[in-house]
Amino acid sequence: MRQVLEEAPMVKLPARQIHLDFHTSELIPDVGSRFDKRQWQEALRLGHVNWINVFAKCHHGWSYYPTRVGNMHPTLKRDLLGEQIAACHEIGVRAPIYYTVGWSANDALTHPEWTVRDRQGKPVARNVDFSARPEDKRPGGSWQFLCPSGGYRELMLAQTRELCERYEVDGFWYDICTISGPCFCPNCLAGMAAEGLDAARDEDAQRYFILNWQRFMAACNEIIHASHPQATVFYNGTTSIYGPDYMPWMTQAELEDLPTTWGGYDKFPLRSRFFFTKGKPMIAMSGKFHTSWGEFGGFKHPDALRFEAAAMIAYGVACNFGDQLHPLGEMDLATYRNIGEAYKYVEQIEDYGPGGEPCANLGLWITGSNSDDQGTANMLMESQLDFAVALPGQDLSRFETVVLGGGRCLDETSAAQLRDYVAGGGSLLVLGESALDPARERFLLDVGAGYVGPAQYELDYLV
Template structure:
């Protein structure tokens, strides 16, 4: 298994051919000084960029017209000289020069038009160009893919030691209808007019692309890593996981979905057994931003967050066309990575202690919303991987999970053995019926776009007792066995032009509430609303508290309990060889400014209460970085203490009797 370096930079260099003097200010001394200042163990450098230019003397591609030397080779040698790895970047799905010179290489939509991202073909050369605007190229193992194979072969032959290859923009569409793909589908006996056949061909040929790139690399450099980006690290795209030696989760939280997207993805990829890293950026926004800076404290929080969930770290940067590294950038990165190095031994191995599992649905919004409710409640969780329900005490199926027949059997075995289940919305619905006997019968829906929740005493702690709005409608169920703990209250009518009330949703009908919203039948709890989807979209504290109250009626096997504000995050790992538990506590409160989530203020928390429930006897509690002893008490196997302070991140080590 490839073991990734812990502290990386991903160095972009998408540089226009209209700019001259490329790399003229590059020096080995400046490059190495930046890597040392940033405390890097690896830096991804560039062979070919989105403009289509190569940054080394090439016979296959086109060297940047403003470059007069082997910039790639100089960077690789300079990094290796100081013990830093230097995997190599090759653009795949976007290459402007190739798209212009070889229109037959372009991806095509079903109507025959060129596939593109944020690109207006009606614009002239002097019209303003929007950000991230590129034409898509076809990687379906055809003529353009063969060009990438040739680039790959050239790079592998040219450099004596290649640490790895990183291919970008690989899986951004579901199908391609270029002439080569249409002909290939027919040759394979597939129908190009059938959307499912086109998708099937796309997957098969992309898998061929990955396999062939890997064969070229590993024939010459058998220990090298390889990763295919843009869809290659998505939990719901497992068809593309085998081609990579590891996973790089490209989550730039300021602009790409926030700070809670990464944790559940990290937990998923840990389950694969391959090494994985989180990727953020040094930018205020995201890729391609020259002159944008994120504060060092924000970077420190981000890398500590990655490591909280067992991920190694990568920070994105972009080199100036001059080739000179920006030392302000690497001072910021170094500030974060100097801290990261101090907590590596407590973060990057061991196993998670969570006994609560999420079974990921095909809907990322539901997954993220469900994870967010747990994260904000400091309830640690893991991912149910390959139907291993038996590893958990309680399992959550969020909103849209449909199980295979084999998975249903395993779930039923789990429940018979005493396992507990919370499922929501349309989960476990197939062919108009629930896939398991939970004491409820599926009846479809009520016919309204929104409805209301009326919560009883059992699930009401911290919520309002008035009917409160659910922003997505409940599933209609008939209760055959079990206790109804909350009700759906319906509106007077749906909102139409012919019948409406006020600005938004129709008010509730006080007489129409006898409909089940929450049903508990033994060790099974069902919530009729799509709670993950609702919380991701609207973030009401009352929805979260309702969901957590329902969960707590089932789940009682938490390894730890922490009391922090909702912006606090907590996770714990057990390191058996060292005989210790490592509790990671994070606290920062991102705020939205314009279109960007920003972390600026880093207020401390003091005397954070913690309870630990583990089978081993705890003999010592200490902060990892400062070595401060923390007094604790023990009562019936439960260890209690207060963490004296948490500012940005605190790692607490709990040593056991066997240590």
């Protein structure tokens, strides 16, 4: 099976960014009718913003410009995307284009053959009850997943090409990528067979799932960079510490954490240290709101925004705060006054953070167990001990000590690497089951003891 690889170019990223959400139902009248260039520019100046993601197509499946390929929002009467891009460029603000991939309600409704299917051929969805009656209340965040293959793939590539031809493109931001799990639609079943893969084997289905996404990414990148070689490209849903590596197809890693919603404030430091090892610029994404996307009425205090932005810069990462554009297209100036309090400070320090290299001499070995890795990272942070991530195959000589956080993570090759590291003068702190072989039968490292078996009790204490 051939891996598809087209390395995305390296770019320098502005540090004061906004992700402007705009998922707008067809039931809302007069979409974009109050957009005003001057009011838009006033908001961006108030916020000290130099980058804002603007919408070409949303989760409802509607486009916000006069598309000949997709479907323009039925109550939109203007080229909202084009006016937003022009207004940004007039004041020196970059405006990458947002495009949904995995969720597109109108496309799922009109082309059910484009949806992701499970092994039984049923649609794969989030919070969707296919037996619900029309009058039943629909839960929030209800979407069917779509597969980047066949006719849907061709639609997305054609619309990407159309956008590249219509506008001065700064970048693309593709959303809801790689998160549905393997697909068993007719296109994917045929693709697996063509690759000599057995769809009945989970490992083969996962291999094809990754390959299918890589091919989609490579095709998008080829279209984009043919006419806009310096454009940024990001596929959201791909920046998992434990998932497949999609970084070669992206110009940057974006870490969407929303600390007041999921993960808390401890999640971002470990992720930033991990993705530093990928060698690409990074962006951290929080929100101007307290809960999650779609919360129009929430306002974090400027001090909270300033703290979050300062932490991003301190970890060598550009800043991004999520906002919601009103369906009529009018910016909320109070939001940008708040964000401006944070970004005024970022302007003073942004030259000292993004692109910087961690200098910690303590390494945290990623074990593959989130509870162990995150728990160990939390203990180090609570002890005011800075750390960098250590990985198999990496040069470990910069570290005085490497911590193995508890999860079983070693094979013969990585164990030999750690033994060589110790022989060269390094030290190890081994927690939990980190020194055990995958079969949990013996130690792969010399810990000064032999392995007898698992503990009899859930909690053990050493005094």
